[in-house]
Structure formats: structure tokens, C-alpha cells
Amino acid sequence: QKEVEQDPGPLSVPEGAIVSLNCTYSNSAFQYFMWYRQYSRKGPELLMYTYSSGNKEDGRFTAQVDKSSKYISLFIRDSQPSDSATYLCAMSRMDSSYKLIFGSGTRLLVRP
Amino acid sequence: GAGVSQSPRYKVAKRGQDVALRCDPISGHVSLFWYQQALGQGPEFLTYFQNEAQLDKSGLPSDRFFAERPEGSVSTLKIQRTQQEDSAVYLCASASGAGSGNTIYFGEGSWLTVV
Numbered sequence: 001q002k003e004v005e006q007d008p009g010p011l012s013v014p015e016g017a018i019v020s021l022n023c024t025y026s027n028s029a030f031q032y033f034m035w036y037r038q039y040s041r042k043g044p045e046l047l048m049y050t051y052s053s054g055n056k057e058d059g060r061f062t063a064q065v066d067k068s069s070k071y072i073s074l075f076i077r078d079s080q081p082s083d084s085a086t087y088l089c090a091m092s093r094m095d096s097s098y099k100l101i102f103g104s105g106t107r108l109l110v111r112p
Numbered sequence: 113g114a115g116v117s118q119s120p121r122y123k124v125a126k127r128g129q130d131v132a133l134r135c136d137p138i139s140g141h142v143s144l145f146w147y148q149q150a151l152g153q154g155p156e157f158l159t160y161f162q163n164e165a166q167l168d169k170s171g172l173p174s175d176r177f178f179a180e181r182p183e184g185s186v187s188t189l190k191i192q193r194t195q196q197e198d199s200a201v202y203l204c205a206s207a208s209g210a211g212s213g214n215t216i217y218f219g220e221g222s223w224l225t226v227v
Binding site: 045103 | 116143145147152153154155156157160168171203205207210215216217218219220221223
């Protein structure tokens with residue numbers, strides 16, 4: 001079993017929809033949680049960074065961390081075709097914060 | 113430079129050939145990372161440098177893989193006697209600091225195909 005599980009999708013939604021992306025994890029030592037966006041043939045780009053539990057909002061993006069359930073989410077409001085990409089969750093431990101453990105990514109397609 | 117630069121972007125190697133992948137991190141960035149991303153998977157950690165010191169190489173899959181950053185800036189990932197299972201995208205990343213909370217910036221990757 002992988003430390004971080006993520007549904008590969010693809011997830012197809014109409015433009016303007018609210019998108020919900022999720023990851024579960026097994027290692028309770030994870031303290032830092034991130035969401036990356038990766039376009040085809042490009043490197044991952046950091047979208048959201050959260051320490052420990054709670055919510056964080058940045059524009060159309062909201063990240064949630066529930067450490068008691070070992071579950072993290074990314075919500076995208078008013079989705080746009082330009083949001084079509086693969087979304088990767090990543091997390092790390094406090095004693096090795098540089099070592100990111102990634103999920104396998106969810107492919108998102110936003111239809112015009 | 114403006115971002116993390118990697119070369120070559122695409123490399124086809126015959127099985128058994130040695131390859132070298134280069135990474136130019138963002139200027140002044142202390143931390144440098146190498147990750148391996150197989151098709152349809154998330155990146156997997158290979159190794160971490162803080163300046164010229166290789167602090168963690170626990171993710172290197174075998175002794176055929178070697179990374180260096182001799183002057184604390186440019187880094188090279190070398191793969192000896194390439195095998196088909198080495199086919200992947202090799203991502204380099206850098207960060208300005210050494211601790212948590214520092215944004216890690218990824219390059220576009222070097223796509224390696226071993227035939």
C-alpha cells in the first residue's frame with residue numbers, strides 16, 4: 001500500500017463547476033501538505049501549502065487538511081478550461097520536510 | 113535564471129549506455145533536489161543537496177545512480193549502464209532555504225527513454 005493514495009481520474013467537469021480533489025495518507029508523521037498542478041510535459045507547480053490541520057484559501061483555491069482522518073482536499077471554484085491539468089498532492093514529515101511524498105495525481109478536464 | 117533549467121529535455125539511450133542529466137537551479141538557491149517520475153505516477157524523491165553537500169541520497173534506486181553538485185550550484189545526475197526500467201522523467205527542483213516552508217520550484221524535467 002502506498003503512503004499517499006490519490007484517485008487517478010480522469011475527472012471531467014463543465015466550466016464553472018466546483019471541483020473537489022482528495023488524497024488519503026497512512027503516515028501520521030506528515031505535517032506539511034501541498035498541492036501541485038502539472039501541465040502535460042511540464043514540471044509540477046506549487047498551488048497551495050498548508051502546515052498541520054486546517055483550511056487555507058487563495059483565490060479560487062481552498063486547501064483543507066483533516067489530520068484526524070488522514071485526508072486532504074483541494075477545492076477549485078469557478079473552474080476554467082485552463083485548470084485542466086494533473087493535480088498532485090504531496091506531503092512531508094517535520095524531520096525531513098525537504099522529502100516530498102507525492103500521490104499519483106488526478107487528471108482534471110474542464111470542458112468549455 | 114528565471115527558473116530551474118534542465119538539459120537535455122529529451123534523451124534516448126541504448127541499454128547499457130551511460131547518461132548525464134544537468135540541472136541549473138534558480139540563482140542563489142541553497143537546496144537542490146532530484147525526483148524521478150514514471151509515466152502516470154507522482155514524482156519520487158531521489159536525493160537532496162544543501163549547497164554542495166549531499167545530505168540525503170536514500171531515494172537513489174541503485175548504485176548505478178550518482179548525483180553531484182560540486183560548487184553548490186549546477187548539479188548532474190548520472191546513470192550508469194542504463195536499464196529499461198530507468199525510463200522516466202527526471203525532475204530537478206530547488207528552494208531558496210534549507211528548512212520547511214520554502215517553496216520548492218521544479219524544472220520541466222529530462223525525459224529519458226532507454227531502448
